[in-house]
Amino acid sequence: MARITAALEAGRPLTVVVDGVDEAVDPPELIRAVSALLAAYGGELRVLLAAGSELLPLFVAEAQIVDLDAAEYLDRDAVRELAGEELRRAMPDGSFATADAARAAEAIAAVPGQSFLTARIVAASVAAGARLTAVDDPQWQAALPDDLSAAVHADLSGRLGDDAARARALLLPLAYAQGAGLPWEDTWPALAEALHPGDRYGHDDVRRLCDSVPGYLVEDLSDGQSVYRLSHAALADCLRAGRDETADHRAIAGALRAAVPRTAGRGPSWADAQAYTRTHLITHAAAGQDVDDLFTDVGFLIVAAHPQMVAALPAARSEAAQAAVDAYRRAEEQATEGTHAAYLELAARCGGATTLADAFAEFPRPWSARWASWHVDLPHRPLAGHTGAVLCAAVGQRAGADVAVTGSDDHTLRRWDLTSSEPIAEPLCGHTAGVTAVATGWIGDRPVAVSGSDDRTIRRWDLVTGSPIGEP
Template sequence: MSGAAGIGGGPRRYLIAAVVADYPKNREWNRPDLVQARDRVVDLFTGSLGYRLHDPLPLSPTRQQLTEALRAFCRSPERREDDLLTLYLSCHGEILDDGEEHVLLTADSDPEDLVGTALPTAELTRAMLRDTNIRKVMLLLDACYISQGGNQLAAAALERLGATWGRSSGSGLVVVSSAQPHQPATAGLFPKLLGDAVTDLSVAGHGPGTLSVNAIVQHMNGAEDRPGNQRIGLAMVGLDGEPPTFFPNPRHHVQLNEVDLALQQAAAFDEQDQRRETELTSRLLVRAMGYQVEPGDDNTAPAWWFSGRHKALQDLAAWLNAPAGGEESACRVVTAAPGSGKTAILGLIAALSHPERRLTVPTSSLDLPQDLIAPGSVDVAVYAQRLTDTEILEAIAAAARLRTGSVGELLDALVHRERPLTVLIDALDEAATPHTLCATVLRPLIEHARGRIRLLLGTRPYLLPRLGIDPADRGQAIDLDSDRYADHEALTTYTARTLLQARSTSPYRERPQTVRPVARAVAAAAGKSFLIARITAGTLAAFPTIPDFDDPAWQASLPRHAGDAMREDLHRRLRDQAERATDLLLPLAYAQGQGLPWEDIWAPLASEISGRTRTDDDLLWLRRVAGSYVVEATENDRSAYRLYHEAMAEYLREDTDDRGVHAAYVRVLTDRVPYRGDGTRDWSRAHPYTLAHLAHHAARAGLLDQVLADSEHLVHAEPRGLTPHLHHARDDAARLAAAVYRTSLHLHDEATPGQRREVLALDAARAGARRLHHDLAHRIAPGTWAPIWATGSTFNPALRDTLTGHAGVVHSVACTVLDGGPVAVTGSWDRTVRVWDLTTGLPVGKPLTGHTGPVVAVVCT
């Protein structure tokens, strides 16, 4: 049973491993090699996976011994509902003459009477699940033709699981089987494929705490040494999406993901808190520390390389530590060109403000006062990259433990706080819609703060006017590129540190007297960009020779733009392999969320985009030679990989067919959705990245219509990843599906896939969307209500259409009733207000004109 069982109050993990290697009644069935296969499984589960072995069986058990041992274990009063049981069973399996029932051949099976002596595979389910406390079971079945048995197990479990559906959340059965029906299993191969998948970096890196069963099975089926006639099957019952955590991640290492153990073991955060913690550790803190270490270089380690910026830090600290006053103290914006270190400063402030994280910051070596930033000065740190306006507003509200739907509601709710809510938001320019975020969320918060909220923002300069801030106003704008805040000495020091420490083989370690002159030249060429200096110094540290730093020609050749520095680094260090690296990095430039999963997606996507075959071996090579370009984060308990800086992504996207890249995303993500037995795709087992971001890529590729055509994608897709793109639907069927989805939009976000399917089926019936209704209704579980016909006023035909007419960005929307009918009132950057009939989708009357500026708020009365 599990050595890590119950640690920290988590589930206990148990393993029972059984093989039938000896058949007294038919020696031709003997399989002595199964003993070694069992040992391999036991070593895997009791070693890196932390299970504890329960070993109640002889080497080759009889039918009675096997079922009674399982029954006794599962019925023990020691069992708890959160226990996880994994059963590995390897033996002969046969299909009886009627072709419908699969049986397992135990030690007492008689070849002359299989009906009476063999163990029906479905009886395993009954032995373990009927009238026991066990709720979560994974069966690893390694036998000939076992997938038919696996399917029967799934069916047999339905009745038992259905009886406890509402009583025990998360109940379910996972069956991983070594072959599809009519495929004989190769002895000993299943344990090898399983062990390879669990230990392979492509399944998950260091971040996730658990491994995905889907990802493991996909890796096993993609193995080169798997015979073409043997395929690994996966069946799940009583589960939507990922099964319970049967596979702890053996590579999970908090230091490698920049997360302190103390924080990982703290009290459980809600979903918003977890996301903010991920952003802090994988984005803000990584930039604040500033270190550059290539993966695999065991002689270097993550460290704080932050340098200088004392004037900017002092001014920001004075504002943060001072009591909140009126409107003049509501906002500070850190701004500069890309690569100048905005995120590094904000990340350092976030770390110093964090009650636990501040203890990890070496303030003395950074030459900073220990009390520069008071603990708790920042209530929440948000990294806005690719977040919608709604998501950012919700993040702010969650920090105050509020649920609000508008800026006004948030400000009203903050009146009762004893002190103002202080929110740090970085990368405004990388948000999903930067202009509306600034104009309709942040600017109203700034202008109407009245001591209730303070915002510390990071953005490129072009957004300052949208925030109502004059770039020349030193009181609010901290321009890191200005004479007041630029710190050339800090840039030189950071460059010198990179030359010395980026690689253990750096030649500058042997000749330290050359470090400063080379660093000064690199910093001069980089101007005010720490990113350019970082890349260039890393390139120089990788070469065994030191340039003539007094040579004007060499100085003139140094990169002065981030793209040039990246191009120079790749081509100089990798030479003819630079194209290989670019092929692998390009998909990351288009990744959404926390980044692109490795698993069975990154390499195939690189191949699809480039037209050249790229494999996991290429990705391992990339980590060795250019790992500093890539950062690992965690999303949905899966590893995700992204580029270190958005400027790198901008360089890679230059002269690239954006539409073609997004189309490649759609093809690869869709192709990796598993199939059901009826030939349709099983979206419940799609990768979380696919469910969250397929619609984004499809909309930009002009392929959203084909995505909306699959009703099961509507059921399982993350609503927040799908909803913003519905207006891109073009053909009639897709627009109708989008309208049906919008009808009960307020319900989808909190609903389970099963509940969402029922709601969509009802709305499709109301809308007269017959095909969509049929596709949804016939997949509703037996015993659950399924609408046959429906009427009602909830569905609105206007939801099929996009309301077009404004000549600028729409900043505000309000809904009311006019002459007994529903209307929407919208305000826009084009200085007009328009009224729309929501029944027809047509404008009501002429636009209302007269405003001398953008209309950013609309209220109906």
């Protein structure tokens, strides 16, 4: 982004093409960042983003949407070329005649509704199975998979035979992986076992999977160790189809908990847990509707990743968990590095959560609160960012999430995520005087804000992108 911004600041018109937005570590954040650039640089920047339909609500409302799955955009020549390239790549020794490979690619491209991903997997499967000798056989052509699920099944079966079910079982945890992906050691095989009780998986199984179907996987680096995720979001959807995702998340959370080292007499040693567990266990537990015990475990509260914790706080159900969530929200307003445990203890005592507060005695902290007599306000968090008086506020929705929109004497509007209490992107600029009124609503299926100002204008704003709509 820095290089793009630098080029735009230099006055150079720029076209940016981003493929595979679905496979980004944080697709919504990538789209928001690009949308902010579009709002700032207007006609100097053109952007082409390739993404799945589930991300469409996050795009600029004025964007031209091209549905590449529509029949009018189906480019069979491109699908045929892709299939041919895959066949040639998979058979560099020229095992089959070029003419046979060309006819096989033609047959793959002729399957109705064939997507690029499905065509690539089918071609790789055909090559791995050395089945080009029958490319002119109508029965062979009719048996070619016509959707992703069938292609994956045929590919794994053709490559791995009786071990295909084990390969699919090892791929399933990656369909639920958060962030950059799952670490191999002590995590990936254990999650496969949790999702398939009674089966056993080890490092040799993972190694064989990586060697057999490398095109299904992406290796990345996180916290100094290799992590793995699926190469395409559609593969994750395919593997999760028909599964009880709540139960799967609960099983994953249970396996991650079980792998945490334990200290005699003190329970889990969360500080020694895998980085993936400290960061993403709370997400899996919340999705599995089994999160309350984590909120009341002070050792976990101290080391858990803050953004993921904040997103999971609404999942608390029991009275004790809700008291812990209240303490966490209060403490985050004051805590700095090294003081989190101390402020959590103080917040728990202020809120009357004595059992939770007493549990902090086992953990080092720069100071402690033995008791507190405190007038407890309703849970809240100040939203800081405006440089002038806040004159108006409204609540609405943006991409399915609750947001607040505030107007200020500093001539700007700001958007706030009401779950995390964090500001959303940059302020909305355009008014030349204080913003005295704001309301939220919809134009069709597009969430908008309308603001009024002492500059005697009313402005409309796209709540997703922050872009102004039309003229004042």
